[in-house]
Amino acid sequence: xxxxxxxxxxxxxxxxxxxxxxxxxxxxxxxxxxxxxxxxxxxxxxxxxxxxxxxxxxxxxxxxxxxxxxxxxxxxxxxxxxxxxxxxxxxxxxxxxxxxxxxxxxxxxxxxxxxxxxxxxxxxxxxxxxxxxxxxxxxxxxxxxxxxxxxxxxxxxxxxxxxxxxxxxxxxxxxxxxxxxxx
Amino acid sequence: xxxxxxxxxxxxxxxxxxxxxxxxxxxxxxxxxxxxxxxxxxxxxxxxxxxxxxxx
Numbered sequence: 001x002x003x004x005x006x007x008x009x010x011x012x013x014x015x016x017x018x019x020x021x022x023x024x025x026x027x028x029x030x031x032x033x034x035x036x037x038x039x040x041x042x043x044x045x046x047x048x049x050x051x052x053x054x055x056x057x058x059x060x061x062x063x064x065x066x067x068x069x070x071x072x073x074x075x076x077x078x079x080x081x082x083x084x085x086x087x088x089x090x091x092x093x094x095x096x097x098x099x100x101x102x103x104x105x106x107x108x109x110x111x112x113x114x115x116x117x118x119x120x121x122x123x124x125x126x127x128x129x130x131x132x133x134x135x136x137x138x139x140x141x142x143x144x145x146x147x148x149x150x151x152x153x154x155x156x157x158x159x160x161x162x163x164x165x166x167x168x169x170x171x172x173x174x175x176x177x178x179x180x181x182x183x
Numbered sequence: 184x185x186x187x188x189x190x191x192x193x194x195x196x197x198x199x200x201x202x203x204x205x206x207x208x209x210x211x212x213x214x215x216x217x218x219x220x221x222x223x224x225x226x227x228x229x230x231x232x233x234x235x236x237x238x239x
Contacts, residue, residue: 010215017208083207090203093196100192160189167193174200181207 013181020180021173028071029169032064053154059108061161062101065168069098072175079182090178094171101164111152118146 008016036055043050076091125131125139 010211010218014208014211014215017211086203086206090200093200093203097193097196100189104189156186159186163186163190163193167197170197171200174204177204177208181211 016183017177017180021176024072024173024176025169028068028172032068033061036060036064051154053158056158056161057108057152057154058112059105059157059161062105062108062164065101065161065164066098066105068165068172069094069101069168072172072179073098075179076175079179082182083178087178090171090174094168094175097164097168097171101168104160104164108152108157115146119143122146 036052039060040050040052040055043055073091073094076087076094079087122139122143126136126143131139
């Protein structure tokens, strides 16, 4: 079959799309998750009793999701004007997930920062020589309250982050496939 | 509550993205299949035509 050299055969295009998605999954998604896995491994190797939820609770996974959603969006913007409607839909969903992940990540990191500030304030009061007994008692009570009632449920954060990751990976793969179709 | 909301929004976005990409991919797969069938079909009919020529 004599094909036009400038035009690829459909099977070749399908192969290129599969290769691009596999490349993205390997070098963006897997490599993006490496810091979380290494963080967990390092904490565990220091004999700390940690779970994956403890590592994710600061919002790292949501932050990774922002990068994973924004990368394919950039690829999609750089392609031609074919299938504009489908590109707008897939890119819009990716943008939506990036915005959602960014909001969630910033909320989690602000929460963690707030908790750390409160902790340091209570510890400062407790270790201050000039602080009277009542102030110390109050700081100790606040510290106990903070420890017993954490600001956020780590398991919920982990599940939310995993939902965001799954959505981002699917949406990102769709964007990569669409951008490769018109490359 | 928040968990359900995040799950719903993520699933919605993922489904819509899949729906957006499935249309051109199915179209391409159909073209590839037709291309494959067309190539193999041509060779079969060509063989059949040759065998008829030999018989005649």
